[in-house]
Amino acid sequence: MPSTFSYNTNPTNKDSIGLAISSGIFTAGAFFIIILAIYILLEDWILTLTNTIQVTVSNSTSQRRSKLTNYEQCTLKTVECLLPAFSTLFVAGSIKEFSTNESDYVMDSSIAKGDTIIKFSMICFLCSVSLYMLFVTYFAVKYSNKPIHKQLKVLVLYIVGALLLIELVYGTFMIFSPPTDKIYKYSWVFYLFESLPEVLIVVILGGVILGEWFFEDEDLELVDSIKTISIGLNNFFFKMSDTAYSYPSTPPPQETPAPPPTPATPLSSSTIEKFTFTERQGDLFTDASPTDALAHCVSQDLRMGKGIADIFKKKYGGLNELKAQQCKVGQVAYLRRDNRYIFYLITKYYVYDKPNPKDFETSLVELRKLCEKLGVRGLSVPRIGTGLDGLSLSFVKNAINDAFEGSNIRVTMFYL
Numbered sequence: 001m002p003s004t005f006s007y008n009t010n011p012t013n014k015d016s017i018g019l020a021i022s023s024g025i026f027t028a029g030a031f032f033i034i035i036l037a038i039y040i041l042l043e044d045w046i047l048t049l050t051n052t053i054q055v056t057v058s059n060s061t062s063q064r065r066s067k068l069t070n071y072e073q074c075t076l077k078t079v080e081c082l083l084p085a086f087s088t089l090f091v092a093g094s095i096k097e098f099s100t101n102e103s104d105y106v107m108d109s110s111i112a113k114g115d116t117i118i119k120f121s122m123i124c125f126l127c128s129v130s131l132y133m134l135f136v137t138y139f140a141v142k143y144s145n146k147p148i149h150k151q152l153k154v155l156v157l158y159i160v161g162a163l164l165l166i167e168l169v170y171g172t173f174m175i176f177s178p179p180t181d182k183i184y185k186y187s188w189v190f191y192l193f194e195s196l197p198e199v200l201i202v203v204i205l206g207g208v209i210l211g212e213w214f215f216e217d218e219d220l221e222l223v224d225s226i227k228t229i230s231i232g233l234n235n236f237f238f239k240m241s242d243t244a245y246s247y248p249s250t251p252p253p254q255e256t257p258a259p260p261p262t263p264a265t266p267l268s269s270s271t272i273e274k275f276t277f278t279e280r281q282g283d284l285f286t287d288a289s290p291t292d293a294l295a296h297c298v299s300q301d302l303r304m305g306k307g308i309a310d311i312f313k314k315k316y317g318g319l320n321e322l323k324a325q326q327c328k329v330g331q332v333a334y335l336r337r338d339n340r341y342i343f344y345l346i347t348k349y350y351v352y353d354k355p356n357p358k359d360f361e362t363s364l365v366e367l368r369k370l371c372e373k374l375g376v377r378g379l380s381v382p383r384i385g386t387g388l389d390g391l392s393l394s395f396v397k398n399a400i401n402d403a404f405e406g407s408n409i410r411v412t413m414f415y416l
């Protein structure tokens with residue numbers, strides 16, 4: 001971003017007038033681009049927060065909707081749409097201040113007007129970035145399950161905003177200070193220092209937008225699926241709360257399309273299956289009946305970093321579908337893959353936690369309810385909770401018996 005020109009010294013020759021005006025235009029343009037970029041980044045980040053997306057799962061499709069209030073969205077959009085106006089004002093002020101060749105009196109009042117316009121637009125830029133910092137805090141607190149100090153992305157957003165604020169505060173000081181002010185003695189410090197925030201902002205934003213290291217793949221997919229309109233004026237009409245994204249609940253084309261779940265047909269008394277619970281040595285993924293549903297335990301953050309959860313993640317993917325279901329501890333998320341249901345019992349908050357036995361039991365009861373709702377008759381599980389989660393096998397077996405007693409579901413527990 002070109003260095004901020006000291007707008008109180010009015011150049012006299014044509015070249016320096018041209019330089020002053022072009023510096024004003026570059027400065028205004030650079031501020032507009034960088035501030036719009038951090039707002040776009042903010043908006044995309046908001047969509048990846050845990051509680052900003054609502055999913056409604058109907059029989060054939062799942063819909064994702066943003067849960068932001070209209071007020072929140074209008075505020076975000078208004079700031080974004082005002083940015084071009086601030087830049088236009090800055091350029092108009094530069095031109096007004098430096099391109100008059102009227103009589104002294106007319107020139108003085110035109111310079112004063114141009115100067116006022118530039119000062120006003122600088123204040124507007126300053127307010128938009130200050131608002132950005134408030135937005136980051138507000139959305140991080142309101143729409144995320146994690147404490148704000150544990151959200152690395154919030155730190156990145158703050159750093160970007162802070163660098164821009166330094167830039168704008170310095171520029172505002174320069175614009176408001178009279179030419180005799182001692183700040184001009186240190187302007188070389190600012191010019192030197194000023195390039196640092198610019199370089200850092202470009203590196204961070206560049207890395208974030210180009211390198212996309214800011215968002216994980218599934219976040220990008222989630223944002224794209226909700227944000228059906230790209231950057232630009234049409235962004236103005238982008239209504240996150242009205243945009244429902246429907247994605248088929250059947251698996252992507254490369255997988256066998258999942259037929260609708262077979263409704264639980266009433267079985268004749270002779271064929272009603274009773275609840276059975278058997279243990280079998282074998283590999284869950286190769287030895288379980290292909291028509292059995294599978295179930296395992298995960299944390300609410302769906303990291304699935306190790307153990308059998310990692311195998312499930314690699315084998316069935318669907319992280320985005322699972323995230324979109326917004327399940328909490330004690331609930332069960334699920335996918336439909338290879339004509340079977342894959343259940344994810346949310347037994348703890350974070351990957352580094354250990355499940356609370358009560359939550360474990362609750363998730364098993366939820367699993368049973370879901371099996372009955374979806375007409376699942378056969379369910380195969382590993383020794384859930386007994387490995388990384390450290391629960392005792394006897395507790396887990398008792399919990400399964402208690403949860404499924406009285407059902408007509410056949411439960412098989414595989415062990416290696």
Ligand SMILES: Nc1ncnc2c1ncn2[C@@H]1O[C@H](COP(=O)(O)OP(=O)(O)OC[C@H]2O[C@H](OP(=O)(O)O)[C@H](O)[C@@H]2O)[C@@H](O)[C@H]1O
Pocket residue numbers: 282283284285296297298299303304305306307308309348351352382383384385386387388389390414415416
């Ligand atoms: N192919 C296979 N067939 C049959 N049995 C198999 C098998 N592969 C492994 N087993 C056995 O199945 C038991 C449980 O296997 P695990 O220890 O992984 O699961 P768990 O339920 O205790 O723990 C879940 C948390 O682990 C992760 O958390 P992280 O993100 O990694 O930190 C998740 O996210 C959860 O939150 C162990 O006896 C394994 O020997």
